[in-house]
Amino acid sequence: xGVKERKAREFKQREEEILLxxxxxxxxxxxxxxxxxxxxxxxxxxxxxxxxHFNSKDEIYARLIINRRALLLDRLQKxxxxxxxxxxxxxxxxxxxxxxxxxAFVVHKKCLNYYIKSNINNxxxxxxxxxxTKKIELIEFIMGEALKNLDLEPLNIRYLIYAGWGMLKGxxxxxxxxxxxxxxxxxxxxxxxxxxxxQGIL
Numbered sequence: 001x002g003v004k005e006r007k008a009r010e011f012k013q014r015e016e017e018i019l020l021x022x023x024x025x026x027x028x029x030x031x032x033x034x035x036x037x038x039x040x041x042x043x044x045x046x047x048x049x050x051x052x053h054f055n056s057k058d059e060i061y062a063r064l065i066i067n068r069r070a071l072l073l074d075r076l077q078k079x080x081x082x083x084x085x086x087x088x089x090x091x092x093x094x095x096x097x098x099x100x101x102x103x104a105f106v107v108h109k110k111c112l113n114y115y116i117k118s119n120i121n122n123x124x125x126x127x128x129x130x131x132x133t134k135k136i137e138l139i140e141f142i143m144g145e146a147l148k149n150l151d152l153e154p155l156n157i158r159y160l161i162y163a164g165w166g167m168l169k170g171x172x173x174x175x176x177x178x179x180x181x182x183x184x185x186x187x188x189x190x191x192x193x194x195x196x197x198x199q200g201i202l
Contacts, residue, residue: 015053017043019067022060026107031061031114058119061111062128068108069131072097076138085145088194091168095190098172105176139165168193 021042025034036057040047054060075093079085098105117125143161171193 011053014045014049018045018050018053019060019063022057023064023104023107026064026110027103031057031110055121056119058115058117059121059124061115062120062124065108065111065115066124066127066131068104069128069135073131073134073138076135076142080138080142085142087143087146087164090139090142090146091194092190094168094172095193098176102176105172109173109177167196171196 018039021039022034025038025042034057036047036050039060040050054063072094075097079089079093082089120128140158140161143164147160175189
């Protein structure tokens with residue numbers, strides 16, 4: 001490995017260390033409480049080193065959002081590629097994404113609620129927009145396939161897709177944001193969501 005390649009690898013590794021440190025801090029702190037100094041101290045680097053990678057805390061939040069959102073896109077893409085496309089499978093995929101790593105889900109929500117778009121470089125903004133477009137395309141395809149046998153007008157199907165996804169997302173947000181309501185039996189919770197979701201749509 002040449003010097004250039006080694007330096008590039010080290011730069012990337014340092015960037016990942018910064019993101020991991022920020023993530024670990026955000027498990028316990030609100031974004032407004034976290035500082036660049038805290039991140040630097042946690043991984044024993046100078047504050048200036050962070051700015052070689054990120055121009056602001058908002059760019060760190062954006063990268064954490066992008067990394068987390070990539071996991072959801074991967075799940076949705078895998079579901080699209082299977083022969084098991086159904087509303088039940090979509091519900092299961094999102095519940096697993098939300099509950100398999102609750103800390104990551106909570107940090108993701110914090111970053112989404114706090115980042116300031118004007119403090120983020122254009123490349124990150126474009127990547128976030130691209131991910132959001134891809135997410136909508138996948139959700140529309142999966143739910144559209146699941147609903148295509150219903151006698152509904154195309155416009156109504158689109159409205160059902162958006163309303164249904166919003167209901168599913170809201171249910172998981174509410175459960176996770178209200179930690180006292182977290183339940184041990186995810187299977188029963190999933191079945192409850194399926195019952196409300198499917199009866200409401202169908």
